Amino acid sequence: MLTRIVLESLARQRRRKLLSVAAIALGVAVATAVGTIALDVGDKVSRELRSFGANISVTPAADGLALTVGGVDYRPAASGAYLSEAALVKLKKIFWRNNIMAFAPFLSVPAEVRGRRIVLVGSWFDREMQVDKSDKFRTGLRELHPAWKVEGQWPEDGHGVECLVGSRLARALGTAVGEVITVEVAAPESGTKTRNSKNLSGAGNFEFRVRGILETGGPEDDEVFAPLETVGALAGLEGNIRRVEVSALTKPEDTFARSDLTKLNPEQFDRWYCTPYVGSIAYQIEQEIPGAKAKPVYQVAETEGRVLDRVGMLMLIFAVAALATAALAVASMILATVLERRVEIGLFKSLGATDSRVAAVFLLEAFAMSLVGGAVGYVVGSLMAWRLSILVFGLPAGAHWVILPVAVGLALLVTVVGSALPLGRGMKISPAAVLRD
Amino acid sequence: MTQWANESMFWRLWLRSLTVKRPQAALAILSVGVGAALAAMLLNLYGDARRKMTQEFRRYGANVIVAPAYPEPGGRPNISDAQAAGLSSSETIAGVMDEDVVNRVAALRNLQNGLAAVPLLNVVVRVKCRAPAPRLAEFEDVVAVGTDFAALRNLNPSWRVESRAQEGPSCAVGTHLASRLRLGPGDTVELQAMNQPPSGGEPLRGVFRISSVLSTGAFEDEQVFLPLAALQELASLSGKISLVEVSVPGETAEVERLVGELGRSLPGVDVRPVRQIVYSSGKVLDTIRWLVVSLTAVILTIIALCLTATMTAIVLERRKDIAVMKALGASDRLVMKLFLTEGAGLGFLGGLAGFGLGVELAREAARRLFDVNLSLTWWTFPAVSLASVLLVMVAAFFPVRIVRGVEPATVLKGE
Numbered sequence: 001m002l003t004r005i006v007l008e009s010l011a012r013q014r015r016r017k018l019l020s021v022a023a024i025a026l027g028v029a030v031a032t033a034v035g036t037i038a039l040d041v042g043d044k045v046s047r048e049l050r051s052f053g054a055n056i057s058v059t060p061a062a063d064g065l066a067l068t069v070g071g072v073d074y075r076p077a078a079s080g081a082y083l084s085e086a087a088l089v090k091l092k093k094i095f096w097r098n099n100i101m102a103f104a105p106f107l108s109v110p111a112e113v114r115g116r117r118i119v120l121v122g123s124w125f126d127r128e129m130q131v132d133k134s135d136k137f138r139t140g141l142r143e144l145h146p147a148w149k150v151e152g153q154w155p156e157d158g159h160g161v162e163c164l165v166g167s168r169l170a171r172a173l174g175t176a177v178g179e180v181i182t183v184e185v186a187a188p189e190s191g192t193k194t195r196n197s198k199n200l201s202g203a204g205n206f207e208f209r210v211r212g213i214l215e216t217g218g219p220e221d222d223e224v225f226a227p228l229e230t231v232g233a234l235a236g237l238e239g240n241i242r243r244v245e246v247s248a249l250t251k252p253e254d255t256f257a258r259s260d261l262t263k264l265n266p267e268q269f270d271r272w273y274c275t276p277y278v279g280s281i282a283y284q285i286e287q288e289i290p291g292a293k294a295k296p297v298y299q300v301a302e303t304e305g306r307v308l309d310r311v312g313m314l315m316l317i318f319a320v321a322a323l324a325t326a327a328l329a330v331a332s333m334i335l336a337t338v339l340e341r342r343v344e345i346g347l348f349k350s351l352g353a354t355d356s357r358v359a360a361v362f363l364l365e366a367f368a369m370s371l372v373g374g375a376v377g378y379v380v381g382s383l384m385a386w387r388l389s390i391l392v393f394g395l396p397a398g399a400h401w402v403i404l405p406v407a408v409g410l411a412l413l414v415t416v417v418g419s420a421l422p423l424g425r426g427m428k429i430s431p432a433a434v435l436r437d
Numbered sequence: 438m439t440q441w442a443n444e445s446m447f448w449r450l451w452l453r454s455l456t457v458k459r460p461q462a463a464l465a466i467l468s469v470g471v472g473a474a475l476a477a478m479l480l481n482l483y484g485d486a487r488r489k490m491t492q493e494f495r496r497y498g499a500n501v502i503v504a505p506a507y508p509e510p511g512g513r514p515n516i517s518d519a520q521a522a523g524l525s526s527s528e529t530i531a532g533v534m535d536e537d538v539v540n541r542v543a544a545l546r547n548l549q550n551g552l553a554a555v556p557l558l559n560v561v562v563r564v565k566c567r568a569p570a571p572r573l574a575e576f577e578d579v580v581a582v583g584t585d586f587a588a589l590r591n592l593n594p595s596w597r598v599e600s601r602a603q604e605g606p607s608c609a610v611g612t613h614l615a616s617r618l619r620l621g622p623g624d625t626v627e628l629q630a631m632n633q634p635p636s637g638g639e640p641l642r643g644v645f646r647i648s649s650v651l652s653t654g655a656f657e658d659e660q661v662f663l664p665l666a667a668l669q670e671l672a673s674l675s676g677k678i679s680l681v682e683v684s685v686p687g688e689t690a691e692v693e694r695l696v697g698e699l700g701r702s703l704p705g706v707d708v709r710p711v712r713q714i715v716y717s718s719g720k721v722l723d724t725i726r727w728l729v730v731s732l733t734a735v736i737l738t739i740i741a742l743c744l745t746a747t748m749t750a751i752v753l754e755r756r757k758d759i760a761v762m763k764a765l766g767a768s769d770r771l772v773m774k775l776f777l778t779e780g781a782g783l784g785f786l787g788g789l790a791g792f793g794l795g796v797e798l799a800r801e802a803a804r805r806l807f808d809v810n811l812s813l814t815w816w817t818f819p820a821v822s823l824a825s826v827l828l829v830m831v832a833a834f835f836p837v838r839i840v841r842g843v844e845p846a847t848v849l850k851g852e
Contacts, residue, residue, distance in 0.1 A: 023746065030739050034732055041728070048724055051717040052497065057654060067561055067580055147713035168707065217502065217711040297654040302595040303496040310490055311725060313806040317482075318732050321475045325736050328468055329743045384735070392727045 002357075006364045017369065024373025024415060025380060027326035028407045032381025034322035035406070037388060038315035040397045044389070045311050046249050046304070050101055051147040054245035055300040056282050058083070061293040082240035085228065087289045091246065092131045094284040096276045099249040102143035105241040107231055111224070112184040114173055119223045120183055122231025122241075125164075127157050141225070144247050145216070152177035152212035160230045163208040166221040170213045179210050183224065185234040206234055246285070246294075250278040252305030326410060331418040345423075346431035362423050363416060370415035374408035381407070447775065454779045455786070461754065465747045465780075465829070466787040472740040473791025473825045478799040479733055480817045487722065489807045491688060494718035498593045499555075499682035501696055501715075503542060504707045505534040533558070533677040534706060536665075541703060542681055549695055551686040555592055556678040558583035558668055564618070564661065565627045579614060580660045581628060583668025583678075586649070592684050596657070600649040606667060607648035611658035615650045622647050626661065634673045643671045689719035737828070744832030752776060752839045759840055760848035773837045780833040781826045788825025792818060 060081035083105075091100055104123050111120040124140035131137050142154055155162030163183075165175060175181055182205045214220055232238040251257075257277040264272060273280055278301040282294035348358045382399050389397035455462070539556040546552045560583070563576045586609050590596060598609070601622040610620060620626060624647050630640040645663060652658060669675045683699075685692045692715050699708040710716075752759075762772050796813065803811040 019746075023743075026739055026742060030735060033735060037728070037732070045721065045724065048721050049717070051713060051720065053713050067578055145713060147717050149712060215712065217709040217715070218713070221709070295654040295658075298595045298597060299496070299498055299593060299653065299655065301654070303493060306493045306496065307490065307721065310486065310493060310807065313802075314486060314725070314729070317478070317802060317806075318729075318736075321471075321478075322732075322736060324471055325475075325739050325743075328471055329739055331464070388731055388735075392724060392731060 002360060002364070005361050006368065009361070009365055021369050021373040021376070023329055024370050024411045025377035027329035027414070028374050028377025028411050029381035029384060030322050030329070031326040031410060032378050032403050032407050033384040033388065034318050035403045036382060036385035036397050036400050038319045039400050039402070040385075040389065041315050042308055042312055043249070044393045044395060044397075046308060047101070047395070048393070049304045049307060050247050050249075051145070052300050052304070053145055053147075054103070054247050055250065055278055055297050055304065056246040056248055056285065056294055057297055058244040058246060058285060058289070058292050058294045059242070061286075061291050080242070081291075082237065082242060083244065083289070083292055085232075085239045085241050087292070088241075088244065089129060089131060090288045091244070091285060092129070092135075092137050094281070094288050095273065096248070096281050096284060099276045099281065101247045101249055102139045103244055103246040104139065104141045104144045105228060106243045106245065107228060107235070107237060107241050108223075109185055109231060109235040109237075111234075113169075113181055113224070116169075116173065118169060118183075120185065120231055120234075121220075121223050121225050122228040123225055124228055125154050125157050125225075144245060147216075148220070149215045150212040151215065152210075155211040155225075155227070157227045160227050161207065161209055162211040162227070164212045164214045164225040165210050166223045166225075167213050167215040168221040169224065170210075175210055177210055177212060180207050181210060181224075182207050183226075183234075206230070244292075248278065248281050249276065250281060250301065250304070251276050252308045253277055253279070253302070323410070327414045331414060350431040359420075359423060362419055366415045366419040367412065370411040371408065373415075374411035377411065378404050378407045447771075447778075450775055451778050451782065454775075455782050461747055461751045462783060465744060465751070465783045466790065468740055468743045468747060469784050469787025469825045469829055470791035470794065472737055472828060473788045473821050474795035474798065475733065475736060475791075476824060477792045477795025477817055477821045478802070479729060480820070481796060481799040481811060481814055482802055483729060484814060485803050485807060485809050485811060487726075489809060490722060490725065491686065491718070494714070494721075495684055495686060496593075496595050497714045497718075498595075499684050499714075500692055500711050501683040501685055501699070502707075502709050502711060503538060503554075503681040503683060503699065503703065504679070504709070505532040506705055506707050533674060533679055536676045536678050538703060538706060539678065539681050542683055542699060545695065545698060545702070548698065549685060549687065549691065552695070553588070553592055553684045555584060555588045555682045556665060557589075557680050557682060558665060558672075558674065558677065559679045560668060560672045560674070561631060562661075562671070563629045563631065564614075565629065576629070577618070578631075581668055581671075582660050582662045583665040583672075584662060585665060586662050589662070589682070592682060593653070595653075597652045598649050599651075603646045603648040606643070606645050606664070608645035608664075609649035609651055609662040610647055611660050612650055612652040613658040614661060615647070620647055622650060628661070628663075628671060630671050630673070632673065641671050641673070643667060688722060689715055741828055741832050744829055745836060748776075748780060748829070748833040748836040749839070751779075752836045756839075756843055756848050759843045760845040763843065764845040764849065769841050772840045776837045776840065777830060777833055780829040784826040784829030785822060787829075788822040791825065792821045795821070 060083050062081040085105060088103070088105060091097075091103055094100070107122040108119050109122070111118055126138070126140040126142040129137045129139060140157070141148070150164065151167075155164060163181070165173070165181070170176070173181070184205050208224070208226055214225065228241070229238070232240060256272070257275070257279055259268075259272070261269070261272070261283075273283070278296040282296055285294040286292055345358055348361070349355075353361075381403075385397045389395060536556060539554055542554040543552070560581050561578055562581045564579045565576050590598060599622060603623065608626065610618075610626070615621060618626070625644055626647060627642060627644050629642045632640060634641055643663075645661075645667075651662075663671075665678070669677065685695050692710055696708050696710050759772055762775075763769075796811075800811045803809050
């Protein structure tokens with residue numbers, strides 16, 4: 001009998017029921033949308049922050065002192081230690097491989113252009129790397145430094161003869177996109193490095209075509225960037241790199257992240273290792289590439305963490321505000337509909353139903369409505385988050401299943417509480433008074 | 438009935454509708470209150486949050502670099518000894534300019550409050566370990582940076598520095614250099630210039646005690662930092678600096694304006710914004726602004742929908758009152774006006790309560806989340822109150838049309 005009454009009640013008065021369900025759906029939709037974005041925002045803003053550049057720098061552990069003046073390493077090419085270019089693929093094999101967003105290798109050699117001493121930097125511009133049989137990874141300077149401005153076009157790695165010229169150097173040389181510059185690379189000192197057949201005449205001149213003018217505001221403005229292979233061959237350093245800059249998505253560091261590794265017990269160490277802190281990613285890189293030293297660039301890593309913290313807090317405020325709004329939306333419509341049902345309560349009671357029986361009918365009804373409303377609201381809210389995320393970040397937000405039970409639970413709670421209050425008041429009214437209307 | 442009595446009756450009805458206890462009215466006030474609280478909180482907090490974010494972005498360090506214009510071939514200082522050491526002069530000193538530049542940059546401080554400028558001189562020197570017991574008796578080429586170390590640290594708060602106060606001429610060394618030379622705070626280093634002083638004779642030497650070891654993760658880890666005057670003397674480059682690192686507070690537009698200003702006031706010198714800092718932070722701030730605006734819009738829309746429902750309930754519940762008023766000769770317009778004014782009253786009350794709550798919340802949030810004291814923006818009060826009233830009026834636009842459909846005869850029959 002009870003189920004029949006509830007089913008009948010749901011089937012009748014469709015318009016009013018629909019309004020209630022819509023209210024619940026609306027509330028849940030807002031909560032879901034804001035919740036989804038709040039859960040996603042860290043990841044998204046973190047991606048945006050990647051345009052500040054690398055947050056981990058990898059150098060050979062056995063390296064001597066770099067002579068870096070204004071961001072340029074003036075060491076002779078033959079001195080110091082190197083990493084192998086072939087080891088780069090291992091960066092995508094560490095535990096947090098999916099958090100490695102981009103990286104680029106660097107090999108700087110002193111050179112001369114039109115009687116001017118410059119630094120020729122070999123790197124990857126935009127390259128697709130085969131990680132394993134099925135997995136490819138696209139990386140290079142273009143991915144690593146999205147904030148760099150290139151007038152003209154990025155060179156193709158494959159051609160080997162195209163280069164980028166820093167804007168200040170280009171002005172000084174009076175060169176422009178499309179021209180050819182002759183770069184003279186000093187001979188590798190004392191010929192200790194092995195020279196293979198591929199060697200491009202060693203100390204000779206090499207003609208590069210200027211494909212683009214690079215503007216960064218940093219020391220790169222005075223440099224020439226060319227494909228790594230060409231620079232390696234010119235300097236007699238094939239397959240060697242001096243430095244790798246890695247851009248990784250990280251979790252902001254907390255006090256646990258900075259704890260002394262030697263003092264952690266195995267369980268704590270596992271937790272540290274399995275959290276994408278910048279420190280643990282650097283540690284994993286060192287493990288994977290023998291002879292490498294990976295250091296977080298504090299300037300980038302730390303600032304990023306603090307910015308992310310602030311954004312997270314802002315989102316928290318929004319999530320709370322959204323929950324309040326959702327509860328309000330549901331309560332306002334439920335209240336409006338339940339108050340009008342005093343007549344029904346009076347009828348039930350005059351037919352001999354007990355108070356608990358009446359309450360059961362109304363609460364079950366509310367329960368059914370909140371389930372439907374919650375589910376619809378979740379779907380609508382996820383769609384809203386998806387749209388909003390594309391609008392704001394240019395990337396869709398993923399669906400978060402965690403939110404579904406929360407959303408439906410919220411709908412249930414608000415609906416049941418929202419109906420119980422007016423119901424209690426409705427019960428006190430005597431059937432005779434209500435039915436007279 | 439005189440006009441005056443008419444007016445008086447209207448306001449009496451209005452006051453009564455506001456004061457009589459009804460759950461719908463309370464709910465309407467609550468809805469507007471939440472909306473107003475949210476708006477007040479976000480409007481007041483947003484300015485602070487944005488300022489705080491901009492401050493956080495300053496932790497990336499200098500966002501503008503002032504350096505000598507690109508040296509012409511042959512126009513560089515020529516230091517023959519450095520060539521003998523296997524390094525050309527351009528590598529020992531990558532172009533210098535007058536120290537006066539830093540004062541002219543700092544003079545723009547009145548234009549932009551909080552502007553910080555630090556001069557740096559980069560010179561390659563040879564370092565010889567002279568620890569209490571010399572453990573490594575060899576010379577190494579290192580880059581010495583002459584600067585005001587304390588100011589440079591303020592510019593780069595993310596650097597990790599281990600310090601111990603020292604007597605006499607002191608220096609700071611990068612962690613990689615320190616570990617390679619096996620030096621720590623308190624040890625001494627001997628630095629030797631690569632070039633002869635202009636007066637001839639042996640290259641100058643200087644002994645410094647290490648007061649700090651710094652760790653940055655970047656190339657600073659391999660440098661040694663001396664007071665500017667000391668390095669100028671050692672390298673015989675008095676009054677010269679290599680570059681000025683400038684940290685300009687504010688957002689992209691302000692930085693660009695200052696770069697233009699600096700470029701005009703310093704001819705012959707290159708003033709460049711550091712693209713990845715200036716433009717990336719602007720982009721991130723824009724993203725956050727969009728996020729805040731769009732989420733607020735979504736929440737306010739939902740609140741407007743709630744209010745529509747509540748206003749519908751208010752009007753429906755009073756169908757009998759409407760019928761009586763209409764039967765007594767009130768026009769549809771007058772009754773609708775009554776409901777709209779009632780809505781405005783509810784909106785104003787909700788707006789007031791919400792503003793108070795919102796400001797309190799914003800104050801708490803500003804203190805706890807951003808460690809700043811909230812600076813109230815005065816115009817948010819009229820803005821929020823007005824917006825709350827408007828919100829209810831808009832929400833009531835459709836519900837009040839119900840008044841037109843009320844037929845006194847049908848509604849009042851049977852009474």
